[in-house]
Amino acid sequence: MKRLVALALAALHFPLMAQTAPDAAAVAQLRDGALNDTVAWDLVEGLTSEIGARPAGSVAERHAREWGVAKLKALGFANVHIDEFKIDGWVRGEEAGEIVGPNPQRLALAALGRSGATPAGGITAEIVRFDSLAQLQAAPAGSLKGKIAFVTHRMAPTQDGSSYGAFGPIRFAGPGVAASKGAVAILIRSVGSDHHRMPHTGVTNFAKGVAPIPAAALSVPDAELIERLTTRGPVRIHLTLTPRNAGVLTSGQVVAEIPGSDPAAGVVVIGGHLDSWDLATGAIDDGAGVAITTAAAKHILDSGIKPRRTIRVVWFGSEEIGGGRDGDGYQQSHGADNNVFAAESDFGADRVWQFNTKLPPAAAGIKARLAEALAPLGIAAGPGEAHGGSDVEATIAKGAWVVDLRQDGTRYFDTHHSADDTLDRIDPVQLRQNVAAWTAMLAVVANAPEALAPAPKP
Amino acid sequence: MKRLVALALAALHFPLMAQTAPDAAAVAQLRDGALNDTVAWDLVEGLTSEIGARPAGSVAERHAREWGVAKLKALGFANVHIDEFKIDGWVRGEEAGEIVGPNPQRLALAALGRSGATPAGGITAEIVRFDSLAQLQAAPAGSLKGKIAFVTHRMAPTQDGSSYGAFGPIRFAGPGVAASKGAVAILIRSVGSDHHRMPHTGVTNFAKGVAPIPAAALSVPDAELIERLTTRGPVRIHLTLTPRNAGVLTSGQVVAEIPGSDPAAGVVVIGGHLDSWDLATGAIDDGAGVAITTAAAKHILDSGIKPRRTIRVVWFGSEEIGGGRDGDGYQQSHGADNNVFAAESDFGADRVWQFNTKLPPAAAGIKARLAEALAPLGIAAGPGEAHGGSDVEATIAKGAWVVDLRQDGTRYFDTHHSADDTLDRIDPVQLRQNVAAWTAMLAVVANAPEALAPAPKP
Numbered sequence: 002m003k004r005l006v007a008l009a010l011a012a013l014h015f016p017l018m019a020q021t022a023p024d025a026a027a028v029a030q031l032r033d034g035a036l037n038d039t040v041a042w043d044l045v046e047g048l049t050s051e052i053g054a055r056p057a058g059s060v061a062e063r064h065a066r067e068w069g070v071a072k073l074k075a076l077g078f079a080n081v082h083i084d085e086f087k088i089d090g091w092v093r094g095e096e097a098g099e100i101v102g103p104n105p106q107r108l109a110l111a112a113l114g115r116s117g118a119t120p121a122g123g124i125t126a127e128i129v130r131f132d133s134l135a136q137l138q139a140a141p142a143g144s145l146k147g148k149i150a151f152v153t154h155r156m157a158p159t160q161d162g163s164s165y166g167a168f169g170p171i172r173f174a175g176p177g178v179a180a181s182k183g184a185v186a187i188l189i190r191s192v193g194s195d196h197h198r199m200p201h202t203g204v205t206n207f208a209k210g211v212a213p214i215p216a217a218a219l220s221v222p223d224a225e226l227i228e229r230l231t232t233r234g235p236v237r238i239h240l241t242l243t244p245r246n247a248g249v250l251t252s253g254q255v256v257a258e259i260p261g262s263d264p265a266a267g268v269v270v271i272g273g274h275l276d277s278w279d280l281a282t283g284a285i286d287d288g289a290g291v292a293i294t295t296a297a298a299k300h301i302l303d304s305g306i307k308p309r310r311t312i313r314v315v316w317f318g319s320e321e322i323g324g325g326r327d328g329d330g331y332q333q334s335h336g337a338d339n340n341v342f343a344a345e346s347d348f349g350a351d352r353v354w355q356f357n358t359k360l361p362p363a364a365a366g367i368k369a370r371l372a373e374a375l376a377p378l379g380i381a382a383g384p385g386e387a388h389g390g391s392d393v394e395a396t397i398a399k400g401a402w403v404v405d406l407r408q409d410g411t412r413y414f415d416t417h418h419s420a421d422d423t424l425d426r427i428d429p430v431q432l433r434q435n436v437a438a439w440t441a442m443l444a445v446v447a448n449a450p451e452a453l454a455p456a457p458k459p
Numbered sequence: 460m461k462r463l464v465a466l467a468l469a470a471l472h473f474p475l476m477a478q479t480a481p482d483a484a485a486v487a488q489l490r491d492g493a494l495n496d497t498v499a500w501d502l503v504e505g506l507t508s509e510i511g512a513r514p515a516g517s518v519a520e521r522h523a524r525e526w527g528v529a530k531l532k533a534l535g536f537a538n539v540h541i542d543e544f545k546i547d548g549w550v551r552g553e554e555a556g557e558i559v560g561p562n563p564q565r566l567a568l569a570a571l572g573r574s575g576a577t578p579a580g581g582i583t584a585e586i587v588r589f590d591s592l593a594q595l596q597a598a599p600a601g602s603l604k605g606k607i608a609f610v611t612h613r614m615a616p617t618q619d620g621s622s623y624g625a626f627g628p629i630r631f632a633g634p635g636v637a638a639s640k641g642a643v644a645i646l647i648r649s650v651g652s653d654h655h656r657m658p659h660t661g662v663t664n665f666a667k668g669v670a671p672i673p674a675a676a677l678s679v680p681d682a683e684l685i686e687r688l689t690t691r692g693p694v695r696i697h698l699t700l701t702p703r704n705a706g707v708l709t710s711g712q713v714v715a716e717i718p719g720s721d722p723a724a725g726v727v728v729i730g731g732h733l734d735s736w737d738l739a740t741g742a743i744d745d746g747a748g749v750a751i752t753t754a755a756a757k758h759i760l761d762s763g764i765k766p767r768r769t770i771r772v773v774w775f776g777s778e779e780i781g782g783g784r785d786g787d788g789y790q791q792s793h794g795a796d797n798n799v800f801a802a803e804s805d806f807g808a809d810r811v812w813q814f815n816t817k818l819p820p821a822a823a824g825i826k827a828r829l830a831e832a833l834a835p836l837g838i839a840a841g842p843g844e845a846h847g848g849s850d851v852e853a854t855i856a857k858g859a860w861v862v863d864l865r866q867d868g869t870r871y872f873d874t875h876h877s878a879d880d881t882l883d884r885i886d887p888v889q890l891r892q893n894v895a896a897w898t899a900m901l902a903v904v905a906n907a908p909e910a911l912a913p914a915p916k917p
Contacts, residue, residue: 046687049684050684050687050688050691051562051688051691052562053558053562053563053564053684054564054565061562061563064561064562100511103522104509104510104511104519104522105511105519106511106512106740107512109878196881196883196884197655197657197879198657198739198877198878198879198881199655199656221883222879222881222882222883225882225883226507226508226511226740226881226882229504229508229882230508230509233508233509281656282564282684419656420567420656421655421656421680423654423656423680423684424680424683424684424687425654425679425680425683426654
């Protein structure tokens, strides 16, 4: 009886739902209802409290998948399942560093993902300082033989996260460059915008044929200490890092659906990544993204109206360390599906301030409808083109269209990949704004009457 | 020649210096000159960069004393020397904690000073949660047998530091209370106002006859995690702490003077403490206090005019862990001197916002002159009486008068006693305001024509 009343009420607001897209008023109603969301907080609070850190390939990541299946079923989603895939594992070991006498000082540091190892007793060597990746690249071949490269920088916070693009290569590429020039190890100033004794880890890459060297991030205050000491004279460091390649491990993704009314209209893929770094509970990276996208889908589900397109929520696996042995995990299991649209949330939990789109020319109306639906949340259309992120890039490369709901990144790199990535970083009000934005976006995109035929290959 | 010109210029502003106190204009000139101070920054930068952490009784603390003697001599102070004294040492060992399965989570924690030790392999026990020290105190005798007490709270920042007074007893006294009720260990939420994975250590006290138990502070986010888990069911913790009492160790203070023109007028004792906790470089606790008070004295010294009273700068030792075997270190060496006034700086490096005094009734003019000299720095007289702090309390108890230059403590307990106590916490502009305030205070107090006879015993 209650259910019939609810359906009747819903029908008042979605008068033509089975036939056409919800009108602007109906989208607005869904959006504003989502501003009272409790699902996202419950998910990220539960995941960080009950599971905690869940590095790819770990028992904790498996527990998180099982936890997710139970949650997604309880929320009422269809086709809830796990797709496993294999990765090349990497596991952190001991890590310690100190400036060597006359007055020794301990350093706060963390190995980078895929770092090589020192002997168990560590190594001692003098550092050579570089103030940019370009300086390191300009060092003569062999000039770092027997030395520890130290690369520092001045990354500052940016709302759009662009400073990560500018300074991130010190982490992504710096270790490989240092190794190629004979360095016995590399220490970088964390790619972070905070001033806490919190090293920021993250994966690095060694080109084929370059043997990995020990590579670690120093906390920003520790890097600044070394900067000051290099103005006084030579600096010697004792460094112990014992990470190891852990062989083939199992990761996987959790998938849940709201089946669409029009199977030919394709699948809308949304989600965040379930794995986290090992140093913290992965609240903003990326428990929040998992929670926001799932909560938004739940609001569509609870409207009682079937969307035109199937909405597929994916809690991706092994985003951080990567290392999938057979390519993209989602494409392995669902690459043959008609994935017409993909979007991810993987930039924390602060408010969405801008959106970008990449849509077929004939579907420009979607952008206009998004602009109308998102403006009351303080979200304006940006000048750029949407491009997604690492969890959906393979799917976008195969032709899926995309919307980026861009979150405010001003605080993000204070915490990103550090031990500080805990629940207290999340502002519940901004989290709910995210859920409302995603709910509105899903209501528009999943129901769009326009065709979303595969994009031309980039 | 240059020197003669400088003296002649100074004489214009201090026309009667040898005879009477500098007038308000001369004090203002000294104060405003100190706003351009570079000495304090150089001292705290040097101490934190070249020495780093310097726990009482350590080799590093000894190096810091030797470093201090060289600096103070180079600055031109007289009678520079070290007074050694003996302490009961305590040394941190290994420390690790984790929530025990089904989904284990590592905890960020640090042993409290004077903590007992677990066996090398650690202990595993269930926690009993208390939300205040009063709740812990109300637990029935023996009710904690075999349990780990967990005491949490909601300390918030306060400008005057009063929340440390309210919540600090959880650290000072909580472990002793838990031990007396049979607990096998205690974990407290750090007495800190931040939200970082940074445990705040600090000394605790076990009453005579109470055997110390392992006692550690959890970072605030870790304490909040445990709070959330206690709402779900029992929480078991595996805890390893291996600190040890290190026997009799040598600490000491560094002393430097500006001899006064009137030996009968007594000694003005100022300073901060040189020792720090072991987790960080002790920038705000208390490199800043050492630097501020020394820099202020240096401005008096550089004025070229001998103060009426001897100004004695003391870099105190073993403030943090305490444990002096023969009472107060300063009183051991200088208790017989005519210490008529004592003041310390030990609350970080943020701006002075208020001053309090405790002065002889016949010297009320000093307070009025301080009010005039400090007002342009944004410092107003407070309603309370000055009381100094732990480095000068024994000297005050013997009758010294005192002024408190109260620093803004709003940020202080974000960092206090944690690994985050590093140079970047110090705002150079606020540091210079401190130096200016201390310079003005010294100019007024050291030259005051009023008598500063010993205060009646409290």
